[in-house]
Amino acid sequence: MKVSLNWLKQYFNENLDGSEIEIILTKLGLEVENREKLDQAFSNVVVGKIIKLEKHPNADKLQICMIDIGKNEKLQIITGAENVFVGMNVPVALVGSKVVGGNISESNLRGLPSYGMLCSGAELAIDSSLLSDKEKEGILPLAEGLELGQDLLEVFSLHDEVLDLGLTPNRADCYGMYNVAKEIILKKDFTLKKLEILKGEKSEQSFKIEINNENLCHRYVARKIKNVNIKSSPLWFSNLLRNVGIRPINNIVDITNYVMFELGQPMHAFDYDKLEGGKIVVDNAKAGEIFITLDGKERKLEKDMLLIKDGLKSVALAGVMGGLNSEVDEYTKNILFEAANFNSASIRRTSRKLGLRSEASGRFERGLSEENALKAMDRAMFLVELLDAGEVDKSYFESYPVKQVIPTIKSTVKRVNDILGMNIQREEIVAIYKKLNFKVEIDGDNLLVTPEAHRIDVKSEIDLVEEVVRIYGYENIPATLPVGATNTIKVDYKIKLIEEIKTHLTDYGLNEIVSYSFIDKESYKKCGYDFSGDKRLKVMNPLSENQSFLRETLLPGIIEIASRNYKRQRRNIGIFEVGRAFKGSDNKLPEENLKLGIFLLENEVKEWYGKTKNDFYTLKGILEKLISAISNKKLKFLKLTDMNTLHPGRAASIIADNEIIGQIGEIHPNVLTEYDIKEKAFYLELDFKSFKEPIVKKYSSLPKYPTIERDMAVILPKDLDYEKIYDVISESSNKMVVGCRIFDIFEGSQIGDDVKSVAFSLTYQNPNKTMTDEEVSEIHNIIVNDLVNKLGARLR
């Protein structure tokens, strides 16, 4: 909402300072998003009249203008514009002036001197939305009768400041500048002038107003103007509108816009003579009804949309836009003004559905006081007379089936102070209500407060508390710390877990990333997931297609970021993300699962101490470290060969407590190709669904007897997994082996194809006594025999 200082000044005798007003409004909760001085865009531009036009002898497209700029001064200016004519008033940027695009100096155009420049609207920083089509054509035509030589800043009243207010929904009343003025006097000891109005008598004769849907229209006021004189508004009036961003059109339309900006009440003007049947009917549209709005467009209506009809036809889409069939035009003789109160939700739905949003519909959407309608009508009638726009009918027509209920709110001084934590005296509170022009009645400890009609946001005691503190000043509230009982809400283990995971992984050298929770359908495919759209969680109204699906895995987001860094020549990429992934469910809400994804690029580099690179086992090591740091879980790994995401020979499901908790593996080369990553990369994803706070481990006593190490080297089938070897060792050793460390794996033609040599070091220990060499040998031999018999091993 734009607020002009010139406009506001009309309501006060006192002068206003822009920066002070900004501070006052901010303190009152009317956020000032921007404050702009309008006289900065140009300088030294004056009104001139073209008194002679000649073709330039050396250029087809140029004309030589002789311009009268008053005080017997004439200038030769050469222009390339085509819309100039003798007698036209034009903006003249004098030599030494500033306009949009630069400073103007004396120039020579094809051999002839030019002493200035004729300006277009754009060169004067006039927004094109404020110009009519004719005004946009070239040089901005100025009104006839202007004093030649007058500074254009004055002509357009641009010595003004405009505040852009970001109004909160509760303060829709401040879409009327008069109500903004009411706010200013809450903090400033100014006297607010009463608005001049022209009251009428209520009449029910000769014209009837019928409201058929009282829920959607609480009040409808209409008043007739005879013998209208449609013309441009006086400059002072149209300047006010232009400065708040409204294009002046003609006096009648300008008056409706002016009142809308002054009181927040949208109005509409019908050509009275185009209305038939002698009445106005407010009623729902018929489903599928076609209606042509003012902009000439056909609109297909729905049953819940509200229409204004005359006795025979629909004439306006209530609160949204008028109809072409009742439009005011240059032949209009009589006018019917409308000021009504329409249901905000209905207007919102209608304007949304039709894609038609305007200053008027915006105001209706936010809600208006019913009392405002007549007030606005009376004010508009005053302006009609002021601008000499026609003869105002003595009477007005009205239907007001649902009267505004202005509540009388009971409040106590104690309650106000209890909520605020302050000790404001009763007199002070009463004074605040009085400043607000709220009625106050004192009833023992109670204050009975009745707000002003336009403050429809003040409905209950808490609203009064807010008013008190808003005007008392937030800066005057003390800062205290609450006292009270101890909090008994327990911390969720998962929340601690997240922090721990992040701490461990960054300790291991990985960087944390944060990616979007929504991803592209394509990225599922790129990552090798089977995409079946109907099962996926899709956002109904995504910002773009590539942000339309909720992630079920973290991989697409992570690999995208890895790829982005890879393209920046980065090779040391070890990243992780902890976050939620989603899955459709039969419940109302989808499943939200806490997941961890880790991406590791191979990154083979020579360091001064040797070559380093990451592989499957680097990532597996990270996983094993992490899991033993955060839980008591024992991990198992099951080969995973049927995935398109991971390398079929280098991937595994991660299993804990007989449950799959994730996957780990080398990323499938196809996937890496999709992301332009030209070296190996590894990924794991863990789901923390099954993670619970680990049970505190009890201490077990330290072993009393020494350990003995023995090495063993066996030749085994090449495809035999380590896990199987380990299983045999643990079974055969009768719990006397407490450690098994592989120190060499060798494959080569020396030992034969299809076999590998595995060397490991076993640690023996008997919890009850010191083992003798013979005892160790005995078990060692059993293990060897079992490896031979069960796994086909042979000794090296």
Next chain:
Amino acid sequence: MLQKIKSFFEVLEADSLESKSDVLINILLLAENEGLSEIDNGKTVDELKIIQTKYCSKKGLLPDLMKYMGKVSNKDKPVLGKIIHDFKITLENKFNERLTALKNAERQAKLEAEKIDVTLPGCNSQIGHKHPLTLVEEQVKEIFTNIGFTVVEGFEIEEDYYNFERLNIPKDHPAREMQDTFYLNEDVVLRTHTSPVQARIMDMMCPQLPVKIIAPGKVFRRDDDSTHSPMFHQIEGLMVDKNITFADLKGILLHLLKSIFGEERKIRLRPSYFPFTEPSAEVDVSCGNCNQEGCRVCGYTGWIEILGSGMVHPSVLEMAGYDPNEVTGFAFGIGIERIAMLKYGIDDMRLLFDNDLRFLEQF
């Protein structure tokens, strides 16, 4: 040398050693000097061991000398004993001294030979970095857990009912326009704020008091430009109890913001509107990027809006089952991105989601 000693004893008369001891001592002194210089010339521990053998072993000079003990009279025995003992001590001390010196020198030489370039970088010293959003979130959590708040989490995908209706935002409420919402279906939204946690936790707790939580998490709005991201992070705070006041809210927020930004930052509360709090306050922090001169970060206002807050609206308490006449509360929602940007001087929000490692490694 041995010959000289032999001659000395050959001519020695009985009981006369005492008077002739000077001669023997002089002979031995010569031997001693010879020995000492040999020891001094010993270059290694091994050489020294050979010298030691020469003087002290069974075939060495000292045992030789001892042989003459039997040849002197009983009266002279202690005299000879003392001479031999002195001779032995002198040599032994010298040996030990020299041995220690040589050992030290050898160790020193070994250490010298073992020297390395200590300025070479360490192995695998790379450490990872938490995302700046995490760092801020963890800091805020710590500030609040230190004063007795519990961290909880809500759903990122919420029912319209909790995201809006329970927060006093029925359908058709104009405030729904303040937040452009992503819908999964008519009743399910990507939460537009962390505030639904308020309703969820109060449902869980009612009628117990106090409710004292903060709830961090992701939120989503249909907005994407240089200052808005369709996904961002908030921390919700809620305290409900008897006698909670607006002044308490101000105190808590001051504590929070000064803990994060330091005492020198200015803080401004101004009236605002949220359907689920009343009175409501928007909280601004003075721009540290430009010292309030005005810059891109603060939109040339000198202030940066970082959180919305207020007293829990009576109807929100009532919907949760609390009697708003008995119980009051405050709530606030902090924008983590904003705080991170302010705290670290980040001038473009998109950096936080681009995840350029060169950026992330700075934290």
